[in-house]
Amino acid sequence: MSDMPTRNLQMLTLVKPDGHLELSLAEVPVQAPREDQVLVKVLAAPINPSDLGLLVGASDMTSAKATIINGHPGVVAEVSPIGMRAMAGRVGEAMPIGNEASGVVIATGSSPEAKALMGKTVAMLGGAMYAEYRTLPVQMVMPLPDGTSPRDGASCFVNPLTALGFVETVKMEGHKGIVHTAAASNLGQMLNRICIADDMPLINVVRNAAHVELLKGQGAKYVLDSTSETFMDDLTEMLVETGITCAFDAIGGGKLGSQIMTCMEAAAVKRMTEYSRYGSDTFKQLYVYGALDVSPTVLTRSFGFQWSVSGWLLTPFMAKAGPEVVGRMRARVVAELTTTFASHYSHEISLDEALNLDTLHAYNAKRTGEKYLILPHKGK
Amino acid sequence: MSDMPTRNLQMLTLVKPDGHLELSLAEVPVQAPREDQVLVKVLAAPINPSDLGLLVGASDMTSAKATIINGHPGVVAEVSPIGMRAMAGRVGEAMPIGNEASGVVIATGSSPEAKALMGKTVAMLGGAMYAEYRTLPVQMVMPLPDGTSPRDGASCFVNPLTALGFVETVKMEGHKGIVHTAAASNLGQMLNRICIADDMPLINVVRNAAHVELLKGQGAKYVLDSTSETFMDDLTEMLVETGITCAFDAIGGGKLGSQIMTCMEAAAVKRMTEYSRYGSDTFKQLYVYGALDVSPTVLTRSFGFQWSVSGWLLTPFMAKAGPEVVGRMRARVVAELTTTFASHYSHEISLDEALNLDTLHAYNAKRTGEKYLILPHKGK
Numbered sequence: 091m092s093d094m095p096t097r098n099l100q101m102l103t104l105v106k107p108d109g110h111l112e113l114s115l116a117e118v119p120v121q122a123p124r125e126d127q128v129l130v131k132v133l134a135a136p137i138n139p140s141d142l143g144l145l146v147g148a149s150d151m152t153s154a155k156a157t158i159i160n161g162h163p164g165v166v167a168e169v170s171p172i173g174m175r176a177m178a179g180r181v182g183e184a185m186p187i188g189n190e191a192s193g194v195v196i197a198t199g200s201s202p203e204a205k206a207l208m209g210k211t212v213a214m215l216g217g218a219m220y221a222e223y224r225t226l227p228v229q230m231v232m233p234l235p236d237g238t239s240p241r242d243g244a245s246c247f248v249n250p251l252t253a254l255g256f257v258e259t260v261k262m263e264g265h266k267g268i269v270h271t272a273a274a275s276n277l278g279q280m281l282n283r284i285c286i287a288d289d290m291p292l293i294n295v296v297r298n299a300a301h302v303e304l305l306k307g308q309g310a311k312y313v314l315d316s317t318s319e320t321f322m323d324d325l326t327e328m329l330v331e332t333g334i335t336c337a338f339d340a341i342g343g344g345k346l347g348s349q350i351m352t353c354m355e356a357a358a359v360k361r362m363t364e365y366s367r368y369g370s371d372t373f374k375q376l377y378v379y380g381a382l383d384v385s386p387t388v389l390t391r392s393f394g395f396q397w398s399v400s401g402w403l404l405t406p407f408m409a410k411a412g413p414e415v416v417g418r419m420r421a422r423v424v425a426e427l428t429t430t431f432a433s434h435y436s437h438e439i440s441l442d443e444a445l446n447l448d449t450l451h452a453y454n455a456k457r458t459g460e461k462y463l464i465l466p467h468k469g470k
Numbered sequence: 471m472s473d474m475p476t477r478n479l480q481m482l483t484l485v486k487p488d489g490h491l492e493l494s495l496a497e498v499p500v501q502a503p504r505e506d507q508v509l510v511k512v513l514a515a516p517i518n519p520s521d522l523g524l525l526v527g528a529s530d531m532t533s534a535k536a537t538i539i540n541g542h543p544g545v546v547a548e549v550s551p552i553g554m555r556a557m558a559g560r561v562g563e564a565m566p567i568g569n570e571a572s573g574v575v576i577a578t579g580s581s582p583e584a585k586a587l588m589g590k591t592v593a594m595l596g597g598a599m600y601a602e603y604r605t606l607p608v609q610m611v612m613p614l615p616d617g618t619s620p621r622d623g624a625s626c627f628v629n630p631l632t633a634l635g636f637v638e639t640v641k642m643e644g645h646k647g648i649v650h651t652a653a654a655s656n657l658g659q660m661l662n663r664i665c666i667a668d669d670m671p672l673i674n675v676v677r678n679a680a681h682v683e684l685l686k687g688q689g690a691k692y693v694l695d696s697t698s699e700t701f702m703d704d705l706t707e708m709l710v711e712t713g714i715t716c717a718f719d720a721i722g723g724g725k726l727g728s729q730i731m732t733c734m735e736a737a738a739v740k741r742m743t744e745y746s747r748y749g750s751d752t753f754k755q756l757y758v759y760g761a762l763d764v765s766p767t768v769l770t771r772s773f774g775f776q777w778s779v780s781g782w783l784l785t786p787f788m789a790k791a792g793p794e795v796v797g798r799m800r801a802r803v804v805a806e807l808t809t810t811f812a813s814h815y816s817h818e819i820s821l822d823e824a825l826n827l828d829t830l831h832a833y834n835a836k837r838t839g840e841k842y843l844i845l846p847h848k849g850k
Contacts, residue, residue: 179744271590368785
C-alpha cells in the first residue's frame with residue numbers, strides 16, 4: 091500500500107438553490123479499500139448520453155459561462171424554474187458523475203476475492219467514474235482478459251448491455267426483430283453486429299445519407315433515411331417482409347415513433363382478410379430509451395388499439411431478466427469486447443478539458459459519430 | 471314459424487370509391503334460423519362511440535347532406551383522401567352496424583338450446599343490431615331474467631364489460647386503483663358504482679363543475695375538474711393518498727394523459743428517499759380506450775422511464791382474461807342490470823330518426839349526458 095495516492099480529483103455537478111448549475115473538479119481524499127473493496131486507478135471513462143442527463147440535467151446550457159473553481163476549469167449555467175422543479179431532488183447536493191470506466195487495480199482489501207484482482211485491468215459500473223481514482227466493492231468490477239487496453243474496456247456496460255438488452259427483450263416478448271432509430275450511434279453499430287451474428291432482423295433508421303452508407307458498409311441489410319420522401323412506404327415494405335413489431339427509439343421527441351407504429355399497422359393490415367374499424371389484431375410495441383429530442387412525443391394513434399409505447403431502461407430490464415440472463419450477457423461482452431462490442435471515440439480528453447466550455451458544448455450536442463472518452467491521467 | 475316476418479329493415483354504412491360515405495336503410499330478407507340459431511325481434515339498441523367509429527368513420531361530417539334512399543332518410547358525406555386511406559379496407563362494402571341490443575326471440579332452430587330461448591328477452595352482441603330483426607347463434611345471446619325490460623337490457627355488453635374489464639386489468643397487473651377520464655359518461659358512472667361496491671380507489675376526472683356534482687351525488691370520493699387551475703396539484707395529492715398508478719383515458723388526444731402520468735410520477739417521487747435522474751422506479755400505466763379527441767396524444771415524458779401508454783380494447787382483453795373471468799363478469803352484469811349497470815338514455819329514436827341529419831349530428835357529438843337508444847319498432 092506504499093504507492094497509495096492521497097489526492098483524488100473528481101468531477102462534481104451541483105444544482106444550487108439560487109437557480110444555477112455548477113460543474114467543477116474537486117480534490118477529495120482517496121478512500122482506502124475495505125475488506126471486500128478494491129482501489130482502481132481510472133484510466134478511461136466514456137461520456138454517454140445518460141451521463142449528460144446528470145451532468146447538465148435540465149439546466150439552460152445556452153447560458154453556460156466558463157469560470158475557475160478550485161484552480162480548475164469550471165462551468166456555471168442558469169436553471170429555469172421548470173428545470174429547478176425537474177431537479178428538485180438534487181438541489182444543494184454536489185454529485186459525482188460518470189457511469190462506467192476502466193482502470194487498473196492498485197490496492198485491495200484483505201478478502202481473497204479483492205486480493206485476486208491486484209494489478210488487473212477491470213471494467214467498472216457504479217457512478218463517480220469521472221475521477222482519478224475510484225474505490226468500490228469487488229462485485230462492481232469485472233476483470234478483463236490480460237492485455238485488454240483501458241480504451242477497449244471503457245464502455246463494457248452501458249452500450250453493450252443495452253444493445254443485448256434490446257435483443258433479449260424482443261425474444262422474451264415474442265417479437266421477430268427490431269426497428270432501431272439513431273441507428274448509426276456506437277450503440278446502433280453494436281446492435282447491428284449483434285443482430286447480424288444472431289440472425290435477428292434489424293431495420294436501421296438514420297437521419298442522413300452518410301449514415302446509410304456507414305451501416306451498409308458494416309453489413310446492415312435494412313437501412314432507411316427518415317428524411318427521405320419514401321421513408322414510410324419503404325419502411326412498411328420492410329416490415330411486411332420481416333414481420334417486425336417492436337421498435338427501440340433513442341430520439342423520444344416528435345413524430346418518428348408514431349410513424350414507425352403507423353407503418354407497422356399498415357404492414358399488419360396488408361396481412362388481414364377482413365376489415366375492422368379497430369385496426370389489426372397485431373400488437374405493436376415502441377420502446378423509448380433515449381431523449382435525443384426532448385420535445386414531446388406525438389402519437390397520431392393511427393395504428394389501431396393493439397399497441398404500447400413504453401419507457402425502456404437498462405437497470406429495471408436487468409432486474410426483470412434475472413441474474414442468469416445478465417451473467418450470460420456480461421460474459422458475451424468480455425468475449426467479444428474488441429469485435430461486436432468495440433467502441434470508437436473521436437476525442438480523448440482530460441478531466442480539465444472535459445470542463446472546457448467549447449468541449450462541453452461539443453459533446454453535449456450528442457452528434458452521431460462524435461464520442462468522447464475521458465482519460466483522467468492524460469498527460470501525467 | 472307462422473308469424474315469421476319476411477321484411478327486415480337494416481341500417482347500412484358504405485364508403486364509395488368516389489370518396490363519399492353513404493348511410494341508408496335497406497330492406498333485406500329475414501334469415502330463417504338454422505339449427506343452433508335464434509331469430510330475435512330487436513327492441514332496443516344503444517348508440518355507443520364504438521358504433522360511431524364504424525357508422526361515420528373517418529368521413530367529414532361537416533359536409534353531410536340529407537337525402538332519401540330506398541324511400542327512407544339517408545345521409546351522404548364527403549371523405550378526404552386521408553380518410554379514404556384510413557378506411558381502405560371497407561371501400562365498396564355496404565356494412566351493417568350496431569354492436570349490441572336487446573330483443574325477444576320469435577323463432578328458433580331445432581336444437582334444444584335454441585328452442586329453450588323461445589319467447590325470452592335476450593341481450594345480444596355481434597354487430598348488425600340496427601335492424602328490425604337479427605338472426606344469430608345461441609352463443610351470441612344472453613337470456614335476461616323474466617320481466618327485464620328491453621330498455622334495461624340494451625347495453626349489457628359494451629359498457630358493463632368494459633368497466634368491469636378496467637377493474638380486472640388493474641387487479642391482474644397489480645395496480646391499486648384507477649384514474650378515469652370523461653368519468654361522467656354512462657360508462658364512468660358504472661365504473662364509479664363498481665369501484666364503490668368493490669372498494670377500489672377511483673379518481674374521476676371530468677371537464678366541468680356540473681359533472682363534479684353529478685358524480686359526487688353518486689357517492690364518488692375523488693372527482694376533479696381538469697379545467698381547474700389546481701387540477702395537477704389536486705390530482706397529485708389524491709395520487710399520493712391512494713397510490714394509484716393506472717389510468718384509463720377515453721379522450722386520447724391532447725395532453726391530459728401525459729398530465730396524469732406526470733402527476734403519478736410526482737406522487738412517486740414524493741415517496742423516494744434518493745435522487746435519480748431517471749425518475750422514480752414506480753411503473754405507471756396509461757390505457758387509451760377511446761378517442762373523444764381524435765387529435766394526437768402529446769406525451770411530455772416528464773415522468774421518468776418506468777411507464778407505458780397502451781391501447782385498450784374489450785375483445786383482446788377478454789381473450790387474455792379467459793372464459794372463467796369473462797363468465798364471472800357476464801353473470802355480474804345480469805345480476806346487477808338495473809343497479810350497478812343501469813344505463814340512462816336521453817333520447818329514444820326509430821331507425822328512420824337515427825338517419826335524420828340533425829339527430830345524427832347530435833349523437834355524433836358524443837356529449838356526456840346525451841345517450842341515444844334506437845327502438846327499431848318504435849311507433850309500430
